[in-house]
Amino acid sequence: MQLNEAFRSREVTAPLVAEITRSLQHPVRIMEVCGTHTMAIFRHGIRSLLPEQITLLSGPGCPVCVTPAGHIDAFLAAACLPRVVLTTFGDLIRVPGSDGVSLATARSKGARVEIVYSPMDALALAQREPECTVVFAAIGFETTAPTIAATLIQARRLGVDNFLIIAAVKTMPAALDLLMDDPDLRVDGLLCPGHVSAVIGSKVYRPLVEKYRLACAVAGFEPADILTGLLSLIRQIHAGRPGVDNCYTRAVTEEGNARARFLMEEVFVPADSEWRGLGMIPASGLILRKEYQDFDGLQHLGIPLRATREPGGCRCGQILKGCLLPPDCPLYGASCTPLRPVGPCMVSNEGACAAFFRYSGHKESHRGSNQTTEP
Amino acid sequence: MCLAVPMQVVEVRKGSDELFDPGVALVAGDGISREVRLEMVDRIPVVGEYVIIHAGFAIRTLTEEEAAYNLSLMQRMAEVLEQEGRLPGASECS
Ligand code: SF4
Numbered sequence: 001m002q003l004n005e006a007f008r009s010r011e012v013t014a015p016l017v018a019e020i021t022r023s024l025q026h027p028v029r030i031m032e033v034c035g036t037h038t039m040a041i042f043r044h045g046i047r048s049l050l051p052e053q054i055t056l057l058s059g060p061g062c063p064v065c066v067t068p069a070g071h072i073d074a075f076l077a078a079a080c081l082p083r084v085v086l087t088t089f090g091d092l093i094r095v096p097g098s099d100g101v102s103l104a105t106a107r108s109k110g111a112r113v114e115i116v117y118s119p120m121d122a123l124a125l126a127q128r129e130p131e132c133t134v135v136f137a138a139i140g141f142e143t144t145a146p147t148i149a150a151t152l153i154q155a156r157r158l159g160v161d162n163f164l165i166i167a168a169v170k171t172m173p174a175a176l177d178l179l180m181d182d183p184d185l186r187v188d189g190l191l192c193p194g195h196v197s198a199v200i201g202s203k204v205y206r207p208l209v210e211k212y213r214l215a216c217a218v219a220g221f222e223p224a225d226i227l228t229g230l231l232s233l234i235r236q237i238h239a240g241r242p243g244v245d246n247c248y249t250r251a252v253t254e255e256g257n258a259r260a261r262f263l264m265e266e267v268f269v270p271a272d273s274e275w276r277g278l279g280m281i282p283a284s285g286l287i288l289r290k291e292y293q294d295f296d297g298l299q300h301l302g303i304p305l306r307a308t309r310e311p312g313g314c315r316c317g318q319i320l321k322g323c324l325l326p327p328d329c330p331l332y333g334a335s336c337t338p339l340r341p342v343g344p345c346m347v348s349n350e351g352a353c354a355a356f357f358r359y360s361g362h363k364e365s366h367r368g369s370n371q372t373t374e375p
Numbered sequence: 376m377c378l379a380v381p382m383q384v385v386e387v388r389k390g391s392d393e394l395f396d397p398g399v400a401l402v403a404g405d406g407i408s409r410e411v412r413l414e415m416v417d418r419i420p421v422v423g424e425y426v427i428i429h430a431g432f433a434i435r436t437l438t439e440e441e442a443a444y445n446l447s448l449m450q451r452m453a454e455v456l457e458q459e460g461r462l463p464g465a466s467e468c469s
Contacts, residue, residue: 030469118431147432150414153395195429199415250381250445251427251435255415260415260434262394 016227017049023234028052029165029186030233031322031353034193035062035350036221042359054230057322058352060175061193063140064091065320065344065351066305068276069308072097073169075137077303078166079103079111084301085129087122088137090115091348094341098308119151119165126155126163138165143195145169145286146260149267152295164297167287170273172196173204174284180212185322189215189233191226194248199264201256202246215242218252267292276310276344277317314343319352325332326356332365333357380404381425381442382411393419400433402426 032038038058041047047056060066076097079086086103093103093113093320107113112132116122119136126134138148148165155163179185189335197218200282205216215236219229225248232245246252264286273285298305310317314336315329326332326345336342338354345351356362382402390398390413397413400420411426413419414432420426425442426433437445 118412120431143429143434146415147412147430150412150432153414157396195434198427198429198434250437250441257415257417257434259417263415 008035010296011053013049013223016224020054020227020231020234022053023231023238024051024053025238027055028188028237029055029057029190030189030230031057031059031179031187032191033059033061033172034191034196035196035348037191038062038352038355039224039350040221040223040226042355044226045359046223046226047360049227050230054234057187057325058277058319058355059179059190059322060173060320061196062320062345062348062350063144063170064089064348065316066170066275066277067092067095067139067168067344068180068274069096069098069310070306071139071166072102072275072297073350074166074298074303074305075103075135075177076101076106076111078135078297079106079113081133081301083132085112085114085125085132085134086137087114087119087134089117089139091350092139094136094347095344096311096342098311100311119148120154122156123151123160123163125287126160127158130162133162133164133301135301136163136165137168139168139170141169141193141196142171142199142260142264145171145268146199146263147317149263152267152292153263155295155370156292164295164300165288166274166297166303167285168266169286170275171267171270171284171286172200173280174209175275175278176205176208177211178278178281178284179212179321180208182321187214187322188237189242191215191229191233192216192218192244194218194220194225194251197246197256198251199257199260201250201254202244203242203254204256209242209244213242216262217245218248220248220251272308275320277320298335313344315344316343316353319345326353327362327364327366328352332367333363334365364367381427381437381445383425383442384420384422387413387420400426402428402433405414 097100103113122136202218208214216234217229217232219225228247268286270283271287274280313331318324341347345353382404384400385403386401388398390396399410411433418436420436425437427435
């Protein structure tokens with residue numbers, strides 16, 4: 001009976017939207033933390049279904065977007081070395097480094113850059129081409145980190161010695177804590193990431209509930225998943241009883257996935273990490289454990305990691321913090337478009353600027369459309 | 376990067392070590408079949424069960440009952456959206 005009720009309440013989107021509208025008593029601000037959520041919200045037109053009093057902000061959950069220019073420069077430096085193949089997830093190759101050059105540009109000038117779907121594909125490439133060194137640009141969050149760890153464990157098992165990674169992996173909890181601590185960012189509820197939560201478990205958000213009285217709901221990526229998550233948040237906010245609601249039980253448990261975390265901890269240790277727009281955040285990244293440093297691409301190839309400036313005029317940093325919406329950036333739709341992106345938020349499928357541009361109908365900046373790059 | 380539609384396991388190929396080399400599963404669904412790795416899945420599936428996949432790795436095993444419940448939810452959702460003229464986008468998984 002209860003199962004049946006839950007079934008009915010979640011089986012369609014229209015009743016969910018109606019219920020959200022009925023439940024809403026005052027304006028609420030909700031941040032979706034996951035890039036896949038951002039994209040799904042835009043693609044399914046969820047914003048247009050919701051009452052205007054709900055403000056949805058995109059958070060720092062797109063792995064390509066939060067990778068700082070210094071790391072892009074390091075990937076570029078590796079790609080330009082002789083007999084090195086740089087392997088990467090697709091979106092990353094169009095992100096400009098600090099001097100405007102992207103991996104795609106480097107490739108068109110002869111560097112070997114290969115797009116892979118999984119780090120295991122990069123390892124397979126290393127096995128096929130023993131005369132080359134294959135370097136994997138290791139970006140991602142807690143969902144991707146165990147796949148990278150599993151790949152390195154496999155590389156060691158198979159004795160592959162021409163495979164390296166440049167570790168730029170990040171972890172969510174410290175970054176979320178820092179964001180919520182910002183008095184300028186008013187957020188009432190957090191739509192928590194689906195697959196990251198599958199690994200770290202829904203209980204990880206409890207400190208945010210206690211510290212900031214923040215409503216949290218873990219949601220999947222289908223429209224009804226997202227709407228269910230939003231409805232849960234609105235009910236929690238209005239009842240004044242914030243908690244952690246797991247609306248994605250087909251993938252997420254309270255404890256998370258211990259096997260995945262075991263792999264991660266076997267290979268990586270936490271370290272301070274620089275996030276684009278957010279700066280250096282203590283214990284928010286993963287670096288290779290001593291036992292796995294023979295896979296460290298920076299060390300092996302002698303590539304320095306430099307702090308660099310973000311592209312002039314790009315507001316990605318404030319967009320990743322939920323302080324601005326993409327059309328608030330003066331470059332949006334003018335000198336920055338998906339075809340000629342200035343910042344990573346316009347490159348990645350999961351970036352807020354790209355999603356806004358493709359799906360929202362706003363093709364021009366609110367700040368006038370003819371501005372070019374600021375100094 | 377990958378939308379969370381469970382896929383059914385049609386074959387499990389065990390590796391040499393339960394922890395570090397657990398092998399791969401063959402999954403099928405929606406006319407596609409592919410291999411997924413089992414290193415990070417919470418529980419090694421058996422044939423007939425379903426897995427949720429992220430970037431070539433299974434991340435969660437669902438029993439047939441759990442998956443059937445979830446799949447029917449998604450199917451109904453798709454039907455309703457279709458009636459409203461708003462088809463949900465295709466899966467992002469390649
Ligand atoms: S529109 Fe372009 S330049 Fe502006 S914040 Fe977005 S990515 Fe950066």
